[in-house]
Amino acid sequence: MRIDIITIFPEYFAPLGVSLIGKAAERGDIQFGVHDLRTWTHDAHHSVDDAPFGGGPGMVMRPEPWGEALDALIPSGRPARLVLPSPAGVPFTQETATEYARESHLVFGCGRYEGIDARVAAHARTRMPVDEVTIGDYVLAGGEPAVLVMIEAVCRLLPGVMGNADSASDDSFGGGAGPMAGLVEGPAYTRPRVWRGREVPPVLLSGDHGAIARWRRDAALRRTAANRPDLVARLASGPGETATARPGPAAAERMRLATQLDERDRQVLSDAGFPLSGQGMAH
Numbered sequence: 001m002r003i004d005i006i007t008i009f010p011e012y013f014a015p016l017g018v019s020l021i022g023k024a025a026e027r028g029d030i031q032f033g034v035h036d037l038r039t040w041t042h043d044a045h046h047s048v049d050d051a052p053f054g055g056g057p058g059m060v061m062r063p064e065p066w067g068e069a070l071d072a073l074i075p076s077g078r079p080a081r082l083v084l085p086s087p088a089g090v091p092f093t094q095e096t097a098t099e100y101a102r103e104s105h106l107v108f109g110c111g112r113y114e115g116i117d118a119r120v121a122a123h124a125r126t127r128m129p130v131d132e133v134t135i136g137d138y139v140l141a142g143g144e145p146a147v148l149v150m151i152e153a154v155c156r157l158l159p160g161v162m163g164n165a166d167s168a169s170d171d172s173f174g175g176g177a178g179p180m181a182g183l184v185e186g187p188a189y190t191r192p193r194v195w196r197g198r199e200v201p202p203v204l205l206s207g208d209h210g211a212i213a214r215w216r217r218d219a220a221l222r223r224t225a226a227n228r229p230d231l232v233a234r235l236a237s238g239p240g241e242t243a244t245a246r247p248g249p250a251a252a253e254r255m256r257l258a259t260q261l262d263e264r265d266r267q268v269l270s271d272a273g274f275p276l277s278g279q280g281m282a283h
């Protein structure tokens with residue numbers, strides 16, 4: 001996979017040389033290009049921003065350097081996706097990461113100030129897919145940390161990048177169609193069996209794989225109920241119950257998740273303070 005990054009702070013991306021992603025880059029499994037946007041300025045001050053039309057606070061990134069950068073980095077006729085982090089974007093999720101991991105060329109554009117002149121994304125959309133994405137509901141000073149986050153989430157899914165090939169597939173949100181789909185991970189334990197008077201749950205030492213799987217699912221359900229009521233709402237409701245702006249894959253996903261809740265799951269959730277209405281459910 002090739003990944004290009006356009007930023008006014010190239011030094012911000014030094015961490016891409018570290019750890020498993022750094023090793024993958026050394027092997028050539030990922031090719032990174034980190035580019036200073038000021039390369040494509042022509043004035044003496046290498047200016048990248050200007051005052052907003054219509055007034056208001058702050059500055060906006062000028063379109064001309066962005067246009068030249070994208071022209072230089074994205075060959076026409078070869079597939080590439082442009083990703084622009086923005087607090088106004090669509091949520092970047094594990095599903096987005098799996099889609100990006102299938103791409104051959106990702107280009108990340110890091111905005112600063114009040115964002116990039118909107119004509120840059122509009123023009124780029126005539127050439128390639130362009131995603132404006134958010135990694136969460138908070139405002140950063142620029143897109144750089146969001147790009148590091150997305151690169152980590154995508155690259156750990158590439159074949160051969162992670163040390164353990166199957167640990168990428170069944171962790172929190174990674175379960176896809178697996179038994180833990182829609183749940184966060186439960187707690188994990190290692191040696192010693194007793195630490196500061198605290199024992200590892202005995203079922204994990206029992207060798208009873210069925211009992212261990214059921215215990216882990218109960219623990220995951222309880223932790224999801226405590227920490228992520230939004231995820232429990234998706235698990236517990238069928239496709240007809242949650243209002244959405246427009247019908248889409250979300251409805252089918254909720255149906256699949258809802259039908260995966262068995263009677264024991266419903267009891268665990270009920271005990272955790274989520275009485276399930278039964279509305280629109282099979283039982």
Ligand code: JAH
Pocket residue numbers: 085086087110111112113114115133134135136137138139140141142143146
């Ligand atoms: C802030 C350009 N979803 C996190 C996120 C992503 C990008 C930005 N903020 C938050 C941002 C200022 C300028 C992008």
